[in-house]
Amino acid sequence: MSNQPDVTVRLDDRIRLMAAALAATDYPERAQERKRHGTHAHARATTKRLKDYKQHPAIVGLQSLLDQNAPVEAMYTLIMHCSWPDMKIKALPRWAPPGWNQHLRDFYEDANLAQWWQDEQLVWERALTECQQVFETVHFTEFLRPFVGDIKERFVFSPNLAYPTDHEIGIRVGQELFAITPPPLAWGDSPPWPYNEETMVTHSYRAALTQYGRLLLIAYLKANATKVAEVSQKELPVSDQFKAAHPSWEDQFVTLFVAAAVALYLEEYVSEAEAKAYMLLERKARGMTILPGTVSVLQRYLQEYGKKYQSFVDFLPVFPKQLRVAKRIVML
Known part of the structure; x- marks a missing residue:
C-alpha cells in the first residue's frame, strides 16, 4: 500500500464559481425551507455580496435551471468541463441556456470574484488545511477494490464554503472523482463545525466514501x-x-x-x-x-x-x- 493518501484535497475556481452563482439565486432560501440549518460565514457573506446580481444573464440562466428542478450535480459537471479561466467548452449540452458558459465567465469578472476569494483567502486556506488533516491517513482504494475491481480513478475532495451548504455533490470529471463537500452541520442555526473537529471527522469520511463509492459502483454495474x-x-x-x-x-x-x-x-x-x-x-x-x-x-x-x-x-x-x-x- 502506498504511503500517499488516496484522497487529494484541492480547490478549483470553477467549483467556487458555481457555488457563488448559486448564492445569487433563490437556492439559499430553498435549502432553508427544506431544513433549517446554520451556514458558514463565507456562504452568508457571499450571498450578501451578490444580492444585486440576480438579473445577470448567468444567474437568470441558473435560476431557470433550478426552477426546472435540474440536478445541481449536472451544473457542477458542466462547469468542470469548461476551461479556466476563459470558460470555453466544445459544446454546451442541450439543457444548458445558450451561451451560459460565457455568461458565467462574465459573472466571475463582473462580480470581481477573484478579489472576493483573495479577501477570504485565510478562510479557504483554513478549510484546505483542515481537510488535509482529515484525509492524510485515509486509504479508500484497498477498501473498495473487492467491490469494484481495480480503481484507476483519482479521488479529489473539494471543501465547499458556499452552496450547497447542507449536502455534498459527487461528480466524475475524466479520471477524477470529486466530492464537493460543505463543513459538518451543527445543531439548529449554529454555524457548521470545522472539517477537522474531532467528533465530526466521520462527516468527511462519509461524504467522500459515499460519492466515490456511488460513482464507482454505477460504472461497475454499467460495465x-x-x-x-x-x-x-x-x-x-x-x-x-x-x-x-x-x-x-x-x-x-x-x-x-x-x-x-x-x-x-x-x-x-x-x-x-x-x-x-x-x-x-x-x-x-x-x-x-x-x-x-x-x-x-x-x-x-x-x-x-x-x-x-x-x-x-x-x-x-x-x-x-x-x-x-x-x-x-x-x-x-
Whole structure:
C-alpha cells in the first residue's frame, strides 16, 4: 500500500464559481425551507455580496435551471468541463441556456470574484488545511477494490464554503472523482463545525466514501449490464418509504450498497460506535431499515471474496436472496 493518501484535497475556481452563482439565486432560501440549518460565514457573506446580481444573464440562466428542478450535480459537471479561466467548452449540452458558459465567465469578472476569494483567502486556506488533516491517513482504494475491481480513478475532495451548504455533490470529471463537500452541520442555526473537529471527522469520511463509492459502483454495474439485468428481476426487500424515494432496482441497490460500505468502513477504520450511530441515523432519516442486513451481506461477501467469489459481479445473483435472509434474521 502506498504511503500517499488516496484522497487529494484541492480547490478549483470553477467549483467556487458555481457555488457563488448559486448564492445569487433563490437556492439559499430553498435549502432553508427544506431544513433549517446554520451556514458558514463565507456562504452568508457571499450571498450578501451578490444580492444585486440576480438579473445577470448567468444567474437568470441558473435560476431557470433550478426552477426546472435540474440536478445541481449536472451544473457542477458542466462547469468542470469548461476551461479556466476563459470558460470555453466544445459544446454546451442541450439543457444548458445558450451561451451560459460565457455568461458565467462574465459573472466571475463582473462580480470581481477573484478579489472576493483573495479577501477570504485565510478562510479557504483554513478549510484546505483542515481537510488535509482529515484525509492524510485515509486509504479508500484497498477498501473498495473487492467491490469494484481495480480503481484507476483519482479521488479529489473539494471543501465547499458556499452552496450547497447542507449536502455534498459527487461528480466524475475524466479520471477524477470529486466530492464537493460543505463543513459538518451543527445543531439548529449554529454555524457548521470545522472539517477537522474531532467528533465530526466521520462527516468527511462519509461524504467522500459515499460519492466515490456511488460513482464507482454505477460504472461497475454499467460495465456488467447483462448480469445486472438478470439480477434486477429479483426484487429487493426494501420498505415502501425507501422504495418511494428510490423507485428503480439499480437506485435501490446503489443506495443500499453505498450506505453499507460506509458503515463497514467506519466500523473497521474508526469505531464500532461510529458505525452504529451512522446506521441509526440512516434508518431514521431515510427509512433504511434493511441497512444492518445489507452490512451483514457485504461482510459475508468479503469473507468469501477470493475464494467462492472472485469478484462482486459473481456475488450479485445471490445478493437479493441473502438480503431477504439477513432481513429476517435482523428483525428477530
